Amino acid sequence: MEDSRLPGYLRFPDDVVPRVFALRPETYKALDLIEMFMWRFGEGQCSISNDPLTLAQASGLSGAALKRAMANILNPAMPLLAVEANLLVSPTLRQKVQKQRDLSSKRRENALQRVSKPPAKTEQTASKIRANSERGLSKHPAKTEQKHSIFNPNLESKAEDLPAAGNLDSSKKPEPESVGSILGRVIPNLPDTPSLLEIIVGYEPEADRARMLPVWARRIAVGAPVSDWVDEIKSRNESRVGVGASKGFNGLVDMPAAWMQDKWNRWSEKNRVSI
Numbered sequence: 001m002e003d004s005r006l007p008g009y010l011r012f013p014d015d016v017v018p019r020v021f022a023l024r025p026e027t028y029k030a031l032d033l034i035e036m037f038m039w040r041f042g043e044g045q046c047s048i049s050n051d052p053l054t055l056a057q058a059s060g061l062s063g064a065a066l067k068r069a070m071a072n073i074l075n076p077a078m079p080l081l082a083v084e085a086n087l088l089v090s091p092t093l094r095q096k097v098q099k100q101r102d103l104s105s106k107r108r109e110n111a112l113q114r115v116s117k118p119p120a121k122t123e124q125t126a127s128k129i130r131a132n133s134e135r136g137l138s139k140h141p142a143k144t145e146q147k148h149s150i151f152n153p154n155l156e157s158k159a160e161d162l163p164a165a166g167n168l169d170s171s172k173k174p175e176p177e178s179v180g181s182i183l184g185r186v187i188p189n190l191p192d193t194p195s196l197l198e199i200i201v202g203y204e205p206e207a208d209r210a211r212m213l214p215v216w217a218r219r220i221a222v223g224a225p226v227s228d229w230v231d232e233i234k235s236r237n238e239s240r241v242g243v244g245a246s247k248g249f250n251g252l253v254d255m256p257a258a259w260m261q262d263k264w265n266r267w268s269e270k271n272r273v274s275i
Helices: 013-020 025-041 052-059 063-073 091-116 122-139 143-151 179-186 193-202 206-221 226-239 256-271
Strands: 047-049 082-084 087-089
Touching (some): 193 206
Antiparallel strands (some): 047 087
């Protein structure tokens, strides 16, 4: 059938050169065109009718030129095509057709084998995974229960420490803890406390004060010159100059927390301090 014809074939120098090296240019061209005509239109993609009309159509030659070309192609000393009954056959193309069809058949068989294989035992695999998971959990039944007591014993609370249900009022939010109270509870003997309080109360937003207090305390403890940075902010604000002055800001008063954070980033990178 037409749609079963192979689309093309490969030619290798080691095969082609010995066949055509001694041919005249017009003879080599005629042989090449005849074999391509066989591949496209011939029976079995390797033969055509051995008559002058078909040969002229295939090679583009006629008359004496076609006779000379065919005499060289069919030279008894080394024939490049074979005459079988009323057909002109290319043994080279016949081999290529057979090889390609064998390869296609083998690929088709392999594909069918892959398709016909029984499906993977997914259900059995899934059941094994579930069984292993359950077996692993049964070996450590108290792991999740022990988590809090291992890492933070203070998280364990007693029932008598909890407020009575009648005393709960969801409409009232707990009073925020004062900065001084946090300071005294977290770091009681901190050096340079006035600078720390000036940062937290004067420059950090109220919502971030409780979170940033221990952060700045640790930075002061490792030697960061926080008091110098506070003095610089005061000086810049008093003289109404700063990074943002040209953009409509009054000195650094509108972004002191970010400015202080940048100071810390530069200092910690320069001194290779990480906390």
